[in-house]
Amino acid sequence: MPSLCRDCARPAEDDRSVCPHCGSGRMLSHPELFDLSIAHIDCDAFYASVEKRDNPGLRDLPVIVGHPGGRGVVTTACYVARKFGPRSAMPMFKALALCPDAVVIPPDMAKYKKVSAAIRALFAKATPLIEPVSLDEAYLDLSDGVRLIDRTPAVLLVRLARAIERDVGVNVSVGLSYNKSLAKLASDRDKPRGFAVIGRAEARHVLSELPVTAIHGIGKATARRMAEAGITRVEQLQSLPEAALVARFGKFGRALSHLVQGDDPRQIVADRPCKSVSTETTFSRDLSALPPLAKALEVLAFALEKRLKRAGLAGETVVLKLKTADFQSLSRQSRLSYPTQRADVLREHAMHLLEREADGRAFRLIGIGVDHLAPAESADPPDLFGARRFG
Structure with a gap:
C-alpha cells in the first residue's frame, strides 16, 4: 500500500508506520493515495489559531473568539476550550458557563482576511482552480493538466500544509478524494492537523455509516422530514431507488440519489461570485x-x-x-x-x-x-x- 510521510513529504513503497527517510511517525497510507486529486483544506479553529500565533502566551489556554458579554455568540473556540464544551455559534453565556476560565477575544476580521489572503497565495502556487468557501476553507483541483507543479496531489498537499504552518503560522486539516463532498467529509475526519483520504472503493461504505446530515444539501428542515419518515442514516437512503427519493424530496431527490452513493458532479469553480x-x-x-x-x-x-x-x-x-x-x-x-x-x-x-x-x-x-x-x-x-x- 503506498505511503507518504507528512513531515518530509517523501513517499514510501509500502505501508509504513515510521518514515524510512526522516524517522517521523506521521505516515499516511491509502490504496488510492496517489490517484486522487480533489482536495478540501480547512484551517483548524482559524480565528483562535491566529490569535494564539500573535500572542504565544495564549498557546495552552482555552481561547474563545467572539464578542464578550451575555448577548454574543462564539465565533471560534480553540481545541483546548472545546474539551470543556464550547462550540462555534454557541451563546457566549453558555460557553463561559462550560469554560469559565476561557480567554475571550473580540474578532479582528481585517487581520483574519490578511491571513486568509496569505494562505490563498500559497494555494495559488499549486493550482489556479481554487474555490474559497470562507476565509478559512477552500476546495482545490489538483488534477493533471490543472496543477502547476509536477508532483502528485498528495505530495503537494503535504507540502502546502507544511508551508502554511511554517510561513503563516496556523494549522490546517486536509481532505483528499475524487469529488468535493467526499473531500470535505475527509477533511473533518482527523482534526486538528489532519490528513484523511476517501477513495472510490470505500466511498459508499464510508457514507453508509454516517447520519443523513453528513450529506451535502441536507439541512435541519430536510433532516427533520427524513426523521419523521424514520430515515436517520445514509445507508437507508442508499437502499432507496432514485424514483422513490424524487417522490419524497422533489428535484433534490435526484441529486441525493447520487450523493449518497459517493457521486458528486459539482466542479470546483474558481472565484465563485458573491450570492448575497x-x-x-x-x-x-x-x-x-x-x-x-x-x-x-x-x-x-x-x-x-x-x-x-x-x-x-x-x-x-x-x-x-x-x-x-x-x-x-x-x-x-x-x-x-x-x-x-x-x-x-x-x-x-x-x-x-x-x-x-x-x-x-x-x-x-x-x-x-x-x-x-x-x-x-x-x-x-x-x-x-x-x-x-x-x-
Whole structure:
C-alpha cells in the first residue's frame, strides 16, 4: 500500500508506520493515495489559531473568539476550550458557563482576511482552480493538466500544509478524494492537523455509516422530514431507488440519489461570485415591540445600502433575518420587480415582513440582506423613480 510521510513529504513503497527517510511517525497510507486529486483544506479553529500565533502566551489556554458579554455568540473556540464544551455559534453565556476560565477575544476580521489572503497565495502556487468557501476553507483541483507543479496531489498537499504552518503560522486539516463532498467529509475526519483520504472503493461504505446530515444539501428542515419518515442514516437512503427519493424530496431527490452513493458532479469553480449581501445586529436586551425593531431595521437598511454601493451590486430579493430570545432563527423573503440599492426600498419591503413577525415574541437579533444579486447599473430604474439618486 503506498505511503507518504507528512513531515518530509517523501513517499514510501509500502505501508509504513515510521518514515524510512526522516524517522517521523506521521505516515499516511491509502490504496488510492496517489490517484486522487480533489482536495478540501480547512484551517483548524482559524480565528483562535491566529490569535494564539500573535500572542504565544495564549498557546495552552482555552481561547474563545467572539464578542464578550451575555448577548454574543462564539465565533471560534480553540481545541483546548472545546474539551470543556464550547462550540462555534454557541451563546457566549453558555460557553463561559462550560469554560469559565476561557480567554475571550473580540474578532479582528481585517487581520483574519490578511491571513486568509496569505494562505490563498500559497494555494495559488499549486493550482489556479481554487474555490474559497470562507476565509478559512477552500476546495482545490489538483488534477493533471490543472496543477502547476509536477508532483502528485498528495505530495503537494503535504507540502502546502507544511508551508502554511511554517510561513503563516496556523494549522490546517486536509481532505483528499475524487469529488468535493467526499473531500470535505475527509477533511473533518482527523482534526486538528489532519490528513484523511476517501477513495472510490470505500466511498459508499464510508457514507453508509454516517447520519443523513453528513450529506451535502441536507439541512435541519430536510433532516427533520427524513426523521419523521424514520430515515436517520445514509445507508437507508442508499437502499432507496432514485424514483422513490424524487417522490419524497422533489428535484433534490435526484441529486441525493447520487450523493449518497459517493457521486458528486459539482466542479470546483474558481472565484465563485458573491450570492448575497447582508448586515445584522444583536440587541443588548431582547426587543418585542415593533417601533424599536423598526428603528433598528432602518439603521441596518442604510448600512446595507452603503455596503451594496461599495461592492457595485444590487439585490432583487430582500431578506429579513430574526433570532428569537430562545435562539430560533427565522428568515423571510420578498422578491422585488427590479434590483435595488436604495435603503428606503430595502426598509419598506423588510418592514412588511417584520410586521407579520412582530407578534409579541422577543427577538435578540435582527438582520437585513439581499439575494439574487445584479450589477449596480441595473438598480433602481429611473423611469420608476424619476432621476437617479447619487450617494
